[in-house]
Amino acid sequence: MDMLNTSLGALARTIPGATRIFHQYGLDFCCAGKRTLQEAASALSIDPQDVARQLQTQASEPGGHDWTQTEPAELIDHILVRYHAVHREQLPELRRLAQRVEEVHQDSPDCPHGLAALLEDIQHELDSHMRKEEMILFPILRRNAAAPVEGPIMVMRMEHDQHGAELERLDALTHGITLPAGACNTWRALYLGLRTFKEDLMEHIHLENNILFENAERALMSGEVQHG
Incomplete structure (x- = not known):
């Protein structure tokens, strides 16, 4: 390669x-x-x-589950359990920690002012996005891997790009999620959680953009060619 x-x-x-x-x-x-x-x-x-x-x-090393060869229903189940449910647990706690850090350390030059508000926006937008997938796109793909879902997929990809822009804002507010010297335990817990959330969200978007959606688009094109 x-x-x-x-x-x-x-x-x-x-x-x-x-x-x-x-x-x-x-x-x-x-x-x-x-x-x-x-x-x-x-x-x-x-x-x-x-x-x-x-x-x-x-x-060259053995390992990892190959999601590219997984049926859509199995991949969707994995996404729902590993990412949708987890994000809904992560964000309320991250918001609580961010509010605490901003209150206690508001005079520090390293304080991530505006982080709690950003996390609130992310929570609302991500929850809305996940509900659309759960109520519209995922049920269609479960029934028919080659369903004509170009419209919903295009919307989901656009919203993924918005999530990516919000992660960039998160990085900017936290200096790349880098702890200042002498950070308290709450600050440490917050940034550890932010790193985990960022990595989880990127993996989540990758599985959808690069595997679930691409496979659906490929299946649709294949079906059109066979019927054409």
């Missing part, structure tokens, strides 16, 4: 464990998953050869 000229989404889809390496380098494989490794790494002044070598090592 020519890794340098392969998209991040394709690499994340075909190499179990690749997303861990992308997180390490800060490479966006979900919302910006169509960029090649060469393009994405160069944009961040990262040597793409270093990333490619780690991916090559990862590819």
Whole structure:
């Protein structure tokens, strides 16, 4: 495989464990998953050869569930349990911790002012997004993997891009989710939770954008060709 000229989404889809390496380098494989490794790494002044070598090592190791070969219903069940339910637990607690840090450390130059409000926005928008998937898109894909769902998928992809922009705002407010020296336990718990939430949301979007949605679009095109 020519890794340098392969998209991040394709690499994340075909190499179990690749997303861990992308997180390490800060490479966006979900919302910006169509960029090649060469393009994405160069944009961040990262040597793409270093990333490619780690991916090559990862590819040679056994592991990880291959979601690309999973039936839509099984992947949807995984997304609902591993991500939808988990996000609904994560965000209320993160908002509580953020409010506490902003109240207690409001005079600190490192205080993430506005973080609680941002997390509230993320919670409302993500919950609305997940409900649309649960009530509209997912039931259709369960019934028919080749259903004509281009419209709902386009909307979900656009909302995924909005979630990606909110993660960028989160990074900006928290200096890349970097703790200041001498941070209290609440601040530490908050930033640990933020890192976990960010990684979970990126994995969630990756599974939908790069696997579930692409498989649905491919199945639809195949059906149209056969009937054409």
